[in-house]
Amino acid sequence: MTNAEKQYFALLQSAIWNRPVAINDAIDWQAVMRLAEHHATVTLLCDLATKMPADQQPDAEMLGWMKNQMRSNLFFHMRLRQTLLQAVKMLRDNGIEPVLLKGFSLAQYYPNPNLRQFGDIDLFVGLEKFHEACAVLRALPGSYNWGVILDSGRHFNLEFGDYALEIHRVSSEIVEQEENAIYMEIERQGLFVQSREVELEGAKLRIPSKEFMAFFTFYHAWHHFLTTGTGWRQLCDLALVLHAYHGQINTEQLRNDLDSLQLIRPWQTFGYLIVHQLGLPEAEMPFYNAKLQRKASRLYDHIMEEGNFMRNQKFKYKRPKTFFLRKLHTFVCIMIDFWRMFWIFPDLAFKELRSSIRQGFVKTNHEISTNGKKIYKKR
Secondary structure (H helix, E strand, O other): OOHHHHHHHHHHHHHHHOOOOOOOOOOOHHHHHHHHHHOOOHHHHHHHHHOOOHHHOOOHHHHHHHHHHHHHHHHHHHHHHHHHHHHHHHHHHOOOOOEEEOHHHHHOOOOOHHHOOOOEEEEEOOOOOHHHHHHHHOOOOOOEOOOOOOOOOOEEEEEEOOEEEEEEOOOOOOOOHHHHHHHHHHHHHHHHHOOEEEEEOOEEEEEOOHHHHHHHHHHHHHHHHHOOOOOHHHHHHHHHHHHHOOOOOOHHHHHHHHHHOOOHHHHHHHHHHHHHHHOOOHHHOOOOOOOOHHHHHHHHHHHHHHOOOOOOOHHHHOOOOOHHHHHHHHHHHHHHHHHHHHOOOHHHHHHHHHHHHHHHHOOEEEEEOOOOOEEEEEO
16 A cells, blocks of 8 residues: 555545544645545545645645635535425425435535535436436426436436436346346335435435445445446445444344345455445444455455546447457457456356346347336347
């Protein structure tokens, strides 16, 4: 671990736990802020920098930039908040009760919710109300879409300039039908049966159950690891959720959910990093396993290299024009992903390989039935 990385994690721990900074030497703010940008934690560290002793603050130019970042993020939050409250009111006026996912629902766990960075609003409405909710929210002032078909799979996007409102029919989806059915039942329990009402952003909103909040926050980070790259912001989210609900989560239910999708080892590996890099107490990390240092070290390297939404996929985007070369390109991409994952989670690597081959080489159309299962049809 480099000195800049050590300083980054010391500052990040201070920011998320609201405690004094444990750094005595000069801070390499240029290197630290490059890491913060890579992992979507800029405003957390900007706020911290403005409160530090003068001899540890960055130079005047960077300090001015930091204040501007905080100001921009605050205004961005205000616009998102306004859109969120308008959307919830419109849905409720039409008999639809949405559940808030990700962004705003996670920001509440931070010492200052306005310092968590996120770029959109996620509202879950479920399968039965999806079309109706999309039709209702298309009337939101200032919204537009890119001509996407209304029935767009996992969610439908409404754009508001530099941010989006995502209307979810499902919170996530899995290629394999059997696993997708398991996930749909976990989702049903967490977002319908056990969802709860809390006061957020000056209004009463529904959020997931505590168990689903922990499960889905991890699952979302895991999904990013498999696809676009995981950043430390996502692991901060999970650390703060687990801290807030320590002693309140039904760990037997959480363990069953993770086991049913073969995710207990990834959970424990991410958990090792959350304990050792972000400072969550071991006692607050369910199913903590101290023997996973080697796996966690390899996962750490991937996270540091890839960052939040920044996984290097240039090769994947340069798709050839001919059919044969496109298939060869797909195969090479699948194998790159397989070997990348094999060195950390070998068993799951083979499972993901099968799913990737199915997606990449078997042309399918799919619909999502009312019970949440995918129905595949060969073209």
